[in-house]
Amino acid sequence: MSLLEIKDLHVEAGGREILKGVTMSLEEGETCVLFGPNGSGKSTLLSAIMGYGQTKVTSGSITFKGVDITYMPIDQRAKLGIGMMMQRPPNVIGVKLGTLVEVTAKNGKGKTGREKEFNMQDFLNRDINVGFSGGEIKRSELMQLCAQSPDFVMLDEPESGVDLENIGLIGKKVHELIYGSEADGSKSVSAFVITHTGQIMDYIGAHKAFVLIHGKIVRDGKPEEILEDIKNNGYGVGDE
Amino acid sequence: MSKYDQKDIEKALDKKAAYGSDIDLGRYEEGDYEVEQIEKLEDTPDDLQKKMINVGVTSDDDNKDTILFIDNAMSHCSSKAQEGLIMMSTRQAVEQYPWVKDYYWNTMDPTKDKYTAKTYQEDSDGYFVYVKPGYHLKMPVQTCMMLSKNKSIQNLHNIIIVGDDASCDMVTGCTTVHHANDALHVGVSEMYIGKNASLSFTMIHSWSEQTAVRPRTNVVMDQGANYVNNYVVLDPVGNIQSFPSAYLNGEGAKCSFNTMCIAHENSNIDTGGCAYLNAPKTGAELVSRNISYGGRMVARGRLIGNAPGAKAHLECKSIILKDGGITEAIPELEASCADVEMTHEAAVGKIAQEQIEYLMTRGLTEDEAVSMIVRGFLVGGISGLPDNLQKEIDLAIDKANEGD
Ligand SMILES: Nc1ncnc2c1ncn2[C@@H]1O[C@H](COP(=O)(O)OP(=O)(O)OP(=O)(O)O)[C@@H](O)[C@H]1O
Ligand SMILES: [Mg+2]
Numbered sequence: 001m002s003l004l005e006i007k008d009l010h011v012e013a014g015g016r017e018i019l020k021g022v023t024m025s026l027e028e029g030e031t032c033v034l035f036g037p038n039g040s041g042k043s044t045l046l047s048a049i050m051g052y053g054q055t056k057v058t059s060g061s062i063t064f065k066g067v068d069i070t071y072m073p074i075d076q077r078a079k080l081g082i083g084m085m086m087q088r089p090p091n092v093i094g095v096k097l098g099t100l101v102e103v104t105a106k107n108g109k110g111k112t113g114r115e116k117e118f119n120m121q122d123f124l125n126r127d128i129n130v131g132f133s134g135g136e137i138k139r140s141e142l143m144q145l146c147a148q149s150p151d152f153v154m155l156d157e158p159e160s161g162v163d164l165e166n167i168g169l170i171g172k173k174v175h176e177l178i179y180g181s182e183a184d185g186s187k188s189v190s191a192f193v194i195t196h197t198g199q200i201m202d203y204i205g206a207h208k209a210f211v212l213i214h215g216k217i218v219r220d221g222k223p224e225e226i227l228e229d230i231k232n233n234g235y236g237v238g239d240e
Numbered sequence: 241m242s243k244y245d246q247k248d249i250e251k252a253l254d255k256k257a258a259y260g261s262d263i264d265l266g267r268y269e270e271g272d273y274e275v276e277q278i279e280k281l282e283d284t285p286d287d288l289q290k291k292m293i294n295v296g297v298t299s300d301d302d303n304k305d306t307i308l309f310i311d312n313a314m315s316h317c318s319s320k321a322q323e324g325l326i327m328m329s330t331r332q333a334v335e336q337y338p339w340v341k342d343y344y345w346n347t348m349d350p351t352k353d354k355y356t357a358k359t360y361q362e363d364s365d366g367y368f369v370y371v372k373p374g375y376h377l378k379m380p381v382q383t384c385m386m387l388s389k390n391k392s393i394q395n396l397h398n399i400i401i402v403g404d405d406a407s408c409d410m411v412t413g414c415t416t417v418h419h420a421n422d423a424l425h426v427g428v429s430e431m432y433i434g435k436n437a438s439l440s441f442t443m444i445h446s447w448s449e450q451t452a453v454r455p456r457t458n459v460v461m462d463q464g465a466n467y468v469n470n471y472v473v474l475d476p477v478g479n480i481q482s483f484p485s486a487y488l489n490g491e492g493a494k495c496s497f498n499t500m501c502i503a504h505e506n507s508n509i510d511t512g513g514c515a516y517l518n519a520p521k522t523g524a525e526l527v528s529r530n531i532s533y534g535g536r537m538v539a540r541g542r543l544i545g546n547a548p549g550a551k552a553h554l555e556c557k558s559i560i561l562k563d564g565g566i567t568e569a570i571p572e573l574e575a576s577c578a579d580v581e582m583t584h585e586a587a588v589g590k591i592a593q594e595q596i597e598y599l600m601t602r603g604l605t606e607d608e609a610v611s612m613i614v615r616g617f618l619v620g621g622i623s624g625l626p627d628n629l630q631k632e633i634d635l636a637i638d639k640a641n642e643g644d
Binding site: 050051053054073074075078079083084089091094095096100103107108144147148 | 593595597599604605606612615616617619620
């Protein structure tokens with residue numbers, strides 16, 4: 001049994017079909033990357049796996065740990081062990097980041113008090129994401145994920161908007177999140193990571209890659225080979 | 241007090257207020273003028289004490305200066321006021337200090353509406369708080385207004401004077417004793433803030449399902465004066481209409497009004513504030529954050545810019561968590577001179593689904609996520625709230641969510 005199995009998934013967003021029959025699976029302990037041109041539906045796929053309301057599954061199924069989660073509420077998916085770093089998380093005015101981290105740790109398996117590792121000491125008392133820079137949002141999301149400590153992490157472009165200095169920190173923390181760290185006794189988990197440049201792979205490697213074009217998985221295989229191919233030949237399609 | 245003609249007062253007794261539904265004063269009896277005298281606050285009966293704590297008035301601390309009114313008469317007044325503070329009932333003050341006449345029915349016109357007229361006609365008592373010039377009070381001054389007689393009117397007339405270069409924090413809690421559900425509270429407050437003086441006034445209201453409430457507040461501000469008004473209504477209430485006005489008459493005076501209300505099912509709340517920026521470089525910030533759980537909620541705000549360099553911002557925002565009531569946001573801006581900067585923001589609607597889902601991603605249930613966002617919405621952007629208020633807000637939100 002695969003950890004995550006998606007069968008012929010059709011998903012609508014904004015009244016339009018975005019995913020047009022996605023079939024794929026991801027095994028326990030695997031780190032997979034997802035490539036695809038802008039607008040191909042990568043974020044939509046993660047959003048459907050997490051269960052966000054703006055994506056509507058019209059047919060097909062999503063199974064996680066053998067449980068059909070296609071229409072399960074988001075928090076139950078989180079409790080089953082799915083974690084997510086959104087590409088563009090919303091501002092939550094009036095709610096302090098520290099409050100969310102605390103509640104997250106209580107619901108999850110991770111710990112609080114790690115803000116120093118993420119260079120986020122000054123942010124716990126700030127409203128979530130309000131006025132955060134691109135890189136700060138990524139660090140904040142990662143810190144939240146560490147407090148949650150999910151069995152399966154989905155990361156939507158973890159390296160985009162991060163400067164050359166911070167990419168080291170992000171890379172290291174994503175590595176710890178996926179492969180565990182001796183320091184806090186966390187174990188290795190599975191991951192699904194969207195990346196355009198493949199830069200994050202320098203830090204975490206990857207077992208498998210998928211390519212999504214026009215709402216369909218058109219290819220899967222070795223990550224390095226596929227990335228090389230995309231770098232040399234592009235996707236063979238323009239922006240959608 | 242012959243400033244007003246008795247005929248005009250009588251005419252005003254029928255005068256409907258500018259806002260809010262009309263209340264038939266004839267429905268109510270007089271409130272009591274003979275009430276139990278409480279020597280020491282800690283001896284207050286348990287049920288009353290609980291009510292007082294609910295509205296932020298504590299009795300355990302001997303250092304706090306407290307006045308308690310039950311219905312129409314004073315029941316307790318701290319005997320040893322801190323240095324620089326004079327507190328007593330309004331009637332006593334008028335008798336004892338001839339100069340108080342200059343502040344008595346001065347900024348408030350009794351013919352404003354039937355509620356002020358009634359208060360004038362009854363020659364109502366209330367609390368008098370005077371901070372002598374130059375004194376910065378260390379401990380907050382507490383006042384508690386309690387309604388204890390069902391089907392009666394509580395009529396109060398309060399005067400607060402903060403002398404030049406003085407400062408003071410006040411917490412006023414208003415509440416009902418359980419059997420006095422269907423009653424009317426009318427409170428006229430005249431506040432005067434001297435040069436470079438400041439007053440922070442936090443008012444917490446906790447009434448009952450049928451209580452009607454009509455506060456009437458005017459604040460007169462001298463040069464460099466500073467006024468902060470926090471108004472909080474978290475519990476179910478029958479009908480509230482309140483629209484305090486600040487007159488910024490001295491150069492550089494600044495005021496801020498923070499209003500926070502929860503309109504439960506069957507509650508009808510019409511609140512807001514008004515600032516007259518009458519002097520150069522005055523500033524005002526009016527923030528109103530409200531939640532409707534099916535009640536009627538009107539959030540008003542009015543800025544009147546009459547002097548150069550006046551700067552003010554107005555924010556009326558309400559979240560509707562349950563259908564059933566009507567929610568309105570009514571911001572008004574008015575300027576009589578070009579060199580003013582006045583802006584407003586108004587919003588009515590539900591919580592962004594995206595925010596709820598984001599928190600659910602971290603394992604919070606939908607209810608938990610909504611509570612957290614609502615809590616943040618209510619207190620976010622409002623600073624300087626008393627600590628214990630945060631707890632009350634949490635409790636009220638949890639209670640309201642349970643009732644769904
Ligand atoms: N809520 C929505 N309403 C309307 N259109 C939407 C909505 N969500 C997604 N789309 C559209 O669906 C398509 C796929 O979007 P998606 O965000 O999944 O792309 P992506 O592959 O993640 O792109 P990128 O690499 O730019 O992040 C886009 O054309 C997008 O505009
Ligand atoms: Mg995307």
